[in-house]
Amino acid sequence: MKVLIVEDDQFHGSYLQDALSEALPEVTEIISASDGLEGEEAARQPGVDAIVMDLQMADRNGIEAARTIWSERPDSRIMFWSNYADEAYLRGIAKVVPPDTAYGYVLKTASRERLKLSLRAVLIEGQIMVDREIHRQQNRGDIQRARLDDSEYAVLMDLALGLQDRLIAERRGMSLRTVQNRLLSLYEKLGVDSDLDAGLTLNKRVRALHRALVTRAINVETLETAQRDLNEWLVGRASPGRRS
Amino acid sequence: MKVLIVEDDQFHGSYLQDALSEALPEVTEIISASDGLEGEEAARQPGVDAIVMDLQMADRNGIEAARTIWSERPDSRIMFWSNYADEAYLRGIAKVVPPDTAYGYVLKTASRERLKLSLRAVLIEGQIMVDREIHRQQNRGDIQRARLDDSEYAVLMDLALGLQDRLIAERRGMSLRTVQNRLLSLYEKLGVDSDLDAGLTLNKRVRALHRALVTRAINVETLETAQRDLNEWLVGRASPGRRS
DNA sequence: AGACCTGTTGCGGGAACCCGCAAGCGAATT
DNA sequence: AATTCGCTTGCGGGTTCCCGCAACAGGTCT
Numbered sequence: 001m002k003v004l005i006v007e008d009d010q011f012h013g014s015y016l017q018d019a020l021s022e023a024l025p026e027v028t029e030i031i032s033a034s035d036g037l038e039g040e041e042a043a044r045q046p047g048v049d050a051i052v053m054d055l056q057m058a059d060r061n062g063i064e065a066a067r068t069i070w071s072e073r074p075d076s077r078i079m080f081w082s083n084y085a086d087e088a089y090l091r092g093i094a095k096v097v098p099p100d101t102a103y104g105y106v107l108k109t110a111s112r113e114r115l116k117l118s119l120r121a122v123l124i125e126g127q128i129m130v131d132r133e134i135h136r137q138q139n140r141g142d143i144q145r146a147r148l149d150d151s152e153y154a155v156l157m158d159l160a161l162g163l164q165d166r167l168i169a170e171r172r173g174m175s176l177r178t179v180q181n182r183l184l185s186l187y188e189k190l191g192v193d194s195d196l197d198a199g200l201t202l203n204k205r206v207r208a209l210h211r212a213l214v215t216r217a218i219n220v221e222t223l224e225t226a227q228r229d230l231n232e233w234l235v236g237r238a239s240p241g242r243r244s
Numbered sequence: 245m246k247v248l249i250v251e252d253d254q255f256h257g258s259y260l261q262d263a264l265s266e267a268l269p270e271v272t273e274i275i276s277a278s279d280g281l282e283g284e285e286a287a288r289q290p291g292v293d294a295i296v297m298d299l300q301m302a303d304r305n306g307i308e309a310a311r312t313i314w315s316e317r318p319d320s321r322i323m324f325w326s327n328y329a330d331e332a333y334l335r336g337i338a339k340v341v342p343p344d345t346a347y348g349y350v351l352k353t354a355s356r357e358r359l360k361l362s363l364r365a366v367l368i369e370g371q372i373m374v375d376r377e378i379h380r381q382q383n384r385g386d387i388q389r390a391r392l393d394d395s396e397y398a399v400l401m402d403l404a405l406g407l408q409d410r411l412i413a414e415r416r417g418m419s420l421r422t423v424q425n426r427l428l429s430l431y432e433k434l435g436v437d438s439d440l441d442a443g444l445t446l447n448k449r450v451r452a453l454h455r456a457l458v459t460r461a462i463n464v465e466t467l468e469t470a471q472r473d474l475n476e477w478l479v480g481r482a483s484p485g486r487r488s
Numbered sequence: 489a490g491a492c493c494t495g496t497t498g499c500g501g502g503a504a505c506c507c508g509c510a511a512g513c514g515a516a517t518t
Numbered sequence: 519a520a521t522t523c524g525c526t527t528g529c530g531g532g533t534t535c536c537c538g539c540a541a542c543a544g545g546t547c548t
Contacts, residue, residue: 162451207406
């Protein structure tokens with residue numbers, strides 16, 4: 001069995017390599033890549049059965065690399081290994097994982113035992129496994145009162161990009177008023193108003209983005225990929241009617 | 245010589261310990277802390293001459309820890325050691341470093357040689373030393389067209405918190421129109437308009453925050469500490485004139 | 489001194505935003 | 519079939535935001 005490790009921190013990389021060969025005796029070969037691009041390249045080698053991937057990497061991050069890898073080989077088993085329990089990462093992964101594909105998400109702070117267990121479960125058994133820390137993070141009701149559904153999340157991304165209501169409506173195919181309703185529930189769920197019990201009134205749009213960031217509903221990498229998606233959408237929209 | 249290492253990643257911690265004792269033969273004792281709070285505590289021990297501090301830590305981050313340490317012992321020499329070259333960190337450090345105090349900022353991606361050199365320069369020689377990568381990051385004119393001055397930065401933080409113009413004016417002691425002028429130049433410097441050459445008009449406030457984040461002018465930790473500062477200011481404002 | 493530049497402030501108006509109200513519509517329940 | 523519930527949509531109005539225009543103060547250059 002041949003496993004690819006994509007990790008840009010050499011210490012974490014060698015620790016991972018250790019744990020991997022300890023946990024999975026069936027591994028015969030380990031290859032490494034130190035950023036997302038290299039990772040995509042290396043994953044094209046024949047015989048790569050499984051991948052362990054860091055999420056935060058300089059050039060191309062883990063989720064983007066995973067997207068291209070999965071688009072080429074949808075049955076690849078990928079284990080994500082990350083410092084942070086941001087909900088944004090989980091959403092990002094959920095958007096790119098093919099159906100019936102095994103993947104996992106463990107934190108770097110997890111114990112060696114849990115890491116080894118997860119590696120076996122995902123890479124060998126083909127399970128789907130997400131560190132319970134990550135789910136717990138999201139559900140703490142004091143900070144994030146309710147989960148955002150997909151449509152709300154989409155609007156949140158557009159808001160975060162700075163689109164105005166009209167544009168969001170066009171992009172998401174809703175009416176203007178519906179967009180505003182989504183925003184309303186976003187403000188509610190993100191706790192925008194709860195901060196102004198102190199009697200101060202604030203800019204809800206910006207505050208929503210602020211709250212989304214500090215609650216880890218989105219993060220800066222999310223913003224960057226969302227910007228790329230927006231650019232694609234924009235060129236797709238710019239064909240006919242070259243007016244003004 | 246007694247040195248304190250504050251670092252929550254054990255691998256990086258032991259690497260640092262190695263490099264430290266290699267680079268500084270005069271070190272006789274190394275003590276460790278694994279988060280900001282522990283670090284503050286440990287720094288109170290007698291005889292701690294120098295500190296190496298990670299910036300990203302779970303509970304209390306490196307800058308906050310440095311602030312309390314410096315407030316107790318302003319002559320402490322602190323070397324910051326970080327994964328990211330965010331301008332936000334540099335600004336945060338600049339705000340808390342006492343005058344005539346030695347400090348340094350190196351990236352974790354720096355070579356072992358450069359790390360050792362910086363350690364000597366800062367902890368032994370008492371120099372101020374900032375990794376050139378960090379300055380380079382900020383000055384790339386394609387992304388960030390011009391540096392923000394302190395007043396603009398302050399307004400940017402308030403904007404990021406979701407304050408509206410009136411509040412910012414009150415907090416910073418400017419007129420409403422002046423605040424708006426600051427915002428104008430922020431929009432300019434952050435490149436808010438440059439994105440809308442594609443002909444799309446967007447919400448400048450939110451877009452400014454977006455740009456500030458992706459250009460690393462600010463980051464999420466900045467937002468969190470700014471929120472705390474805001475809360476302090478709010479309670480300080482709430483005493484007399486209980487009007488409406 | 490006069491010209492000039494930079495930063496601050498007020499005014500005013502068009503655009504965007506926030507949101508209450510109410511009508512419409514499909515799905516689930518009774 | 520009637521009712522209820524949730525979601526969508528249009529309308530209207532109060533508020534905030536963005537910013538051009540212009541007056542003014544203080545500092546610099548000639």
